Amino acid sequence: MTLGPDIGLLIAALLACGVVAGVLAGLLGVGGGIVIVPMLYHVFTVYGIAPDTAMPLSVGTSLSTIVLTSWVSARKHHQRGTVGWPLVRHWVPAVLVGVLVGTAFAHDISGLVLKSMFGVLLIVVSVHMLITARRALSLFPDLPALWLQSVLAVAVGGLSSLLGIGGGTLMVPLLSLFSYPIHRAVATSAVFGFVISVPATIGYVISGWHAQGVPPVSTGYVNWLAFASLVPATMLCAPLGVKLAYRLDVGQLKRAFALFLFIVGVRMTFF
Numbered sequence: 001m002t003l004g005p006d007i008g009l010l011i012a013a014l015l016a017c018g019v020v021a022g023v024l025a026g027l028l029g030v031g032g033g034i035v036i037v038p039m040l041y042h043v044f045t046v047y048g049i050a051p052d053t054a055m056p057l058s059v060g061t062s063l064s065t066i067v068l069t070s071w072v073s074a075r076k077h078h079q080r081g082t083v084g085w086p087l088v089r090h091w092v093p094a095v096l097v098g099v100l101v102g103t104a105f106a107h108d109i110s111g112l113v114l115k116s117m118f119g120v121l122l123i124v125v126s127v128h129m130l131i132t133a134r135r136a137l138s139l140f141p142d143l144p145a146l147w148l149q150s151v152l153a154v155a156v157g158g159l160s161s162l163l164g165i166g167g168g169t170l171m172v173p174l175l176s177l178f179s180y181p182i183h184r185a186v187a188t189s190a191v192f193g194f195v196i197s198v199p200a201t202i203g204y205v206i207s208g209w210h211a212q213g214v215p216p217v218s219t220g221y222v223n224w225l226a227f228a229s230l231v232p233a234t235m236l237c238a239p240l241g242v243k244l245a246y247r248l249d250v251g252q253l254k255r256a257f258a259l260f261l262f263i264v265g266v267r268m269t270f271f
Contacts (some may be wrong), residue, residue: 006047013043018233025234026241028254032069032234033165036127037118038264042228044215052111053213058108059114060163060204060221063197065230066166070193071233074131084180085187090146091153092195095167098157099196103203106162115268118163122265128173129258133251138179156192161200162247166193226258 017039021032039056045051076085106114131137143149152174160167168189175185201222208214208221217225 007194010012010043010047011225012262014040014229015098015233018230019045019237021230021235023241023244024192024257025230026238026243027245027248028092028241028257033062033066033149033163033171034067034122034261036230036234036241037164038122038268041115041268044107047215049215050111053211055111055115055118056204056208056211056221057214057218057223059118059162060090060201061223062225063161063166063201063204064227065234066164066197067201069234070166070190070197073190074187074194077190077193082184083188083191085268087143087188088191089164090149091192094150094153095157095192095195096199097198098154098159099161100106100163101154103207104202105158107203107207109191110161111224114162116158116270119265119269121159121165121169122261122268124260126258126265129254129261132173132176133159133254133258137173138176142179143175143178143180149229160192160196161203163199167196168193 015034020036020039025032037058038063041051041054044054044057049057074083106156109117116217127135144152156167156170156174159165160170168186170194172182172185173187175188176182205220205222206220211221215223215225217223
């Protein structure tokens, strides 16, 4: 892939990805990575990047965008006093252990296997979204024992860093299962988005340092052209999604989006 006459179309495609991710984040509360990774993957492959390279490049670039967006989101939630800091303090060490494990495995897993794993994640998320289109799913009255919380934190950190989703996609529904207040779960997951994305981005830069076939303006598996296009578009369009959430039937939109995620997940897993 070279930056030739098609650079304008590439930037337009990346900006469109950012707009869609921002609107959906504000409208449906979905994490940016769950939208950005599959869109980046398809954009990169269309522009001639091998699928085995396009997938870790999409994951690493997604994580780099989450660094800034999660920082801004976490600050706003902190100002509102909705972050569950006791849980943050307990989970951070275990989450960081998971991030180290996830980024270490990312170096050894082929891009095609990573693509299939992300596809399975999309299928799981879509099923959960269908079930919880109207209300959160709570199965337990309180958080589990501290040792089990640590196990869950390692799993969240590992999967989030491996698949480029920042944490909210897994953490919000997980905390909701244990009757954790939804607004506090969203606010707390924003903090973990930052905690996960910073070391995970560094890990993808290192693991892709000598990778062949990455596009120009990249450092390892992070493409800075995509970063510069996605972040402003995502942050500018998220408030629009929030406004639309108060005017549209979000339940129906979640079901439609869940069906879309399911189709994309099946395609990424098996094709």
